[in-house]
Amino acid sequence: MDRLNITQLQIAAGLTFGSLGLLWLWRQLTLRRGRALFKDKVVLITGASSGLGEACAHAFYREGSKVILCARRVKELERVRNDLSSLKLPIPTHSPCILTLDLEDLQTIPKKAEEALALHGRVDILVNNGGMGYRGTVVGTEMSVHQKLMNVNYFGSVALTKELLPSMIAERSGHIVAVSSVQGKIAIPYRSAYAASKHAMNAFFDSLRAEVAQHNVCVTVVSPSYIKTNISYNAVTADGMRHGELDHAIATGMTTDYVVKEILAAMIRKQSDLVLGPVHHRLAIYLRVFSPWLYAWIMSRRALGGED
Numbered sequence: 001m002d003r004l005n006i007t008q009l010q011i012a013a014g015l016t017f018g019s020l021g022l023l024w025l026w027r028q029l030t031l032r033r034g035r036a037l038f039k040d041k042v043v044l045i046t047g048a049s050s051g052l053g054e055a056c057a058h059a060f061y062r063e064g065s066k067v068i069l070c071a072r073r074v075k076e077l078e079r080v081r082n083d084l085s086s087l088k089l090p091i092p093t094h095s096p097c098i099l100t101l102d103l104e105d106l107q108t109i110p111k112k113a114e115e116a117l118a119l120h121g122r123v124d125i126l127v128n129n130g131g132m133g134y135r136g137t138v139v140g141t142e143m144s145v146h147q148k149l150m151n152v153n154y155f156g157s158v159a160l161t162k163e164l165l166p167s168m169i170a171e172r173s174g175h176i177v178a179v180s181s182v183q184g185k186i187a188i189p190y191r192s193a194y195a196a197s198k199h200a201m202n203a204f205f206d207s208l209r210a211e212v213a214q215h216n217v218c219v220t221v222v223s224p225s226y227i228k229t230n231i232s233y234n235a236v237t238a239d240g241m242r243h244g245e246l247d248h249a250i251a252t253g254m255t256t257d258y259v260v261k262e263i264l265a266a267m268i269r270k271q272s273d274l275v276l277g278p279v280h281h282r283l284a285i286y287l288r289v290f291s292p293w294l295y296a297w298i299m300s301r302r303a304l305g306g307e308d
Contacts, residue, residue, distance in 0.1 A: 042065070133234065
């Protein structure tokens with residue numbers, strides 16, 4: 001290769017890496033400016049007592065948001081609130097609020113929404129994160145378990161969203177985040193109740209997004225793969241008992257800090273759909289659409305391996 005060709009390659013490589021560097025810098029500056037959007041915003045987070053919900057609480061609190069922590073376990077909510085209050089941040093902060101909320105108890109949600117609105121007069125951002133995992137076969141799972149998963153993972157989020165939505169429409173401002181799952185786009189063996197509830201969640205919030213766009217309300221559906229949380233410990237089995245084990249896929253999953261960082265970035269970009277996880281999990285979504293027979297064959301082979 002002559003000297004001229006080497007020089008041309010060096011120039012091309014320099015332009016390529018330089019462009020990538022400028023793109024990265026532009027993205028970082030955009031995200032930094034965008035984070036100002038969260039300052040003084042009222043953010044209600046369900047499932048805030050642990051895992052991804054707790055990580056969301058920390059992230060929004062660090063951005064100067066007025067955080068409302070929602071979950072069933074009061075002591076854990078108090079722990080999260082104390083952890084937030086003890087942070088020494090360079091920006092003025094607001095005292096976190098606690099609101100006990102059981103997503104399965106649909107009758108109490110309208111009252112809880114009223115209490116949430118009364119705290120600051122509005123809710124600017126709703127993070128529907130609360131949910132429950134599941135392990136079991138279709139034939140062996142009791143109907144009460146299917147109903148429980150639908151109530152917690154789907155109907156609870158729908159009910160809370162419907163109660164808070166009118167105030168967002170009236171303000172012509174708001175952002176709703178629905179933390180779904182990759183299993184809301186594809187279904188795998190021994191997760192029927194969970195996948196069904198997440199598919200329903202995806203469909204509802206996709207419909208909602210179209211309806212509220214005219215009111216300047218954004219909807220972001222987040223579909224993560226496995227996250228390193230206690231969801232498998234607290235998952236229910238076919239008979240409604242606690243799973244009580246940490247699955248390998250969960251133990252080696254994404255960190256909550258990474259997922260939250262991506263969620264905030266997606267909100268700044270007003271991204272409608274965010275899928276997170278390994279490449280092969282994301283490719284499975286496309287495989288399900290473009291080659292359903294192959295997807296079905298792969299899942300049938302996976303089922304032979306038993307519950308995992």
